[in-house]
Amino acid sequence: MNLEQWVLPDGTITTLGNHHPPEGFSFPVRAGLPDLPESQWREFDLRANSDYPVKIKNQGSFGACNGHAAASAAEDARYVAGLDYVPLSPWLIYADLCNGFDRGSIIAEALTHCEQKGTCNDSLVPHGTINPRKISSEARENAKRFKIEIGYRISDFREMCVACQLRMPINFSVPVNAGFNMLDAEGVPRNRAGWHNHAVQAGFAMKRGKNGWLIGMRNSWGEQWGSNGYCWVSAATVKGSGFDAYAILATEYDPQQAPPPIA
Numbered sequence: 203m204n205l206e207q208w209v210l211p212d213g214t215i216t217t218l219g220n221h222h223p224p225e226g227f228s229f230p231v232r233a234g235l236p237d238l239p240e241s242q243w244r245e246f247d248l249r250a251n252s253d254y255p256v257k258i259k260n261q262g263s264f265g266a267c268n269g270h271a272a273a274s275a276a277e278d279a280r281y282v283a284g285l286d287y288v289p290l291s292p293w294l295i296y297a298d299l300c301n302g303f304d305r306g307s308i309i310a311e312a313l314t315h316c317e318q319k320g321t322c323n324d325s326l327v328p329h330g331t332i333n334p335r336k337i338s339s340e341a342r343e344n345a346k347r348f349k350i351e352i353g354y355r356i357s358d359f360r361e362m363c364v365a366c367q368l369r370m371p372i373n374f375s376v377p378v379n380a381g382f383n384m385l386d387a388e389g390v391p392r393n394r395a396g397w398h399n400h401a402v403q404a405g406f407a408m409k410r411g412k413n414g415w416l417i418g419m420r421n422s423w424g425e426q427w428g429s430n431g432y433c434w435v436s437a438a439t440v441k442g443s444g445f446d447a448y449a450i451l452a453t454e455y456d457p458q459q460a461p462p463p464i465a
Contacts, residue, residue, distance in 0.1 A: 205265040205306055206399055211383050212426050218399040219265025219306030220375050222444040229310045230317070231448055235354040238364045240415075247407040247418065248281065255287035256406070258431030260424035264330060265306040268401040269296030270422035271373040272312035273321055275403050276350055278371035279450045286459055289324040290348055292422070293331045294341060302333040309373055309401055309446040313352070320349035320454075349454040356447035359437040363408065363415055365449035371405035374447030376419075376440055383427070388416065389434040395441035404435070405449070411436060 206218045223229065248254050256277045259270045269292035276290050295315050299307035315321075319342075326341040353370060356362055365372055376382075378400045381392030388411050407418025416434040425431040 205304065208378055210423055210427055214423075214426070215263060216261065216423050217263055217265040217304070218378055219267050219304075220399050220401045220446075221306045221308045222398070222446060223308050223310050227308075227310065229355045229448070230314050231352055231355040232451065235356070235361055235364060235449065236368065238367050240363075243363065243367050243408070243415065245409045247409070248278070249406060249418075254281065256281060256420075257289070258420060258425050259292060259422045261292070261422045262330060264296070264332065265300075265304050266292055266296040266332070267422055268307045268309055268312045268373070269293065269299065271309075271401040271403040272316055273324075274420055274422070275371035275373045275405065275450055276316055276321065276348060276453065278403070278405055279350055279453045280348075282369045282371070283453050285453065285456055288348065290321050291324045291327040291341070292321070293327040293329065294321045294337055294345060297327075297332050297334040297337055300332055302335070304332055309375060309448065312373060312401075313448045316350045317352050318349075320345040320347065322348065347456050347458055350450045351452040351454055353449045353451040356449055358445070359440055362404065362417055362440075362447065366405050366408045366417055369405065370449035370451065371403065372447055372449045373401060373403055374440070375445055376400050376402055376435070377442040385428060385433055388412065389429055389432075390416065390436050391428075391433055391439055393439065395438070396443070398440075398442055398444040398446065409434070
């Protein structure tokens with residue numbers, strides 16, 4: 203399978219690797235995201251906290267966007283839970299999902315992987331590793347510490363907003379096409395509705411825009427893209443065919459860290 207390539211503003215070539223589930227695919231999530239009236243929504247940005255540690259990742263020339271979005275979402279979930287920051291590997295996730303062939307992956311499969319197998323400390327898997335047979339036993343054992351609890355399938359932008367307000371990190375798809383590299387005055391990509399071909403991460407920020415709410419998005423193309431690797435997305439940003447997303451309900455208990463004190 204030849205994955206679509208995309209050229210970044212600095213000329214670097216990256217790859218779009220989001221696939222859509224086949225007909226009848228069972229998405230392993232809870233039913234019924236809790237609702238929260240828009241009157242109760244509030245602006246927030248976890249990045250404004252002095253202790254916020256989650257960084258931009260870079261998938262390079264691999265179609266590993268889904269693995270990167272999943273790992274970043276798990277890092278955010280740990281932060282929300284009050285757990286110590288551990289940079290998590292996107293490559294263990296992607297290696298298992300693509301089985302050594304750089305062919306992209308499905309967002310729902312990343313959720314299942316993070317729930318059943320977890321992912322390990324980033325230092326245990328070299329950048330660009332996509333062969334699952336090159337994942338060490340140490341990395342496999344370490345990954346058991348960093349699992350997530352099955353969350354909710356997200357079906358539209360409003361549900362994304364609700365998940366953000368509930369501080370649930372999100373792995374979601376966007377259509378990358380003409381204008382995606384260009385941000386408008388509010389920091390929103392100028393892409394148009396189209397086929398969803400890229401996985402990205404959100405859940406750490408929301409603000410009011412001129413025409414509605416905006417959600418902070420973290421990309422996996424390094425800090426040279428967008429606003430130091432970030433942008434804001436609107437309802438228009440995610441319009442198109444093949445939208446897929448999940449929100450993480452919580453992280454599983456880390457046996458090597460005592461639970462945070464009850465306030």
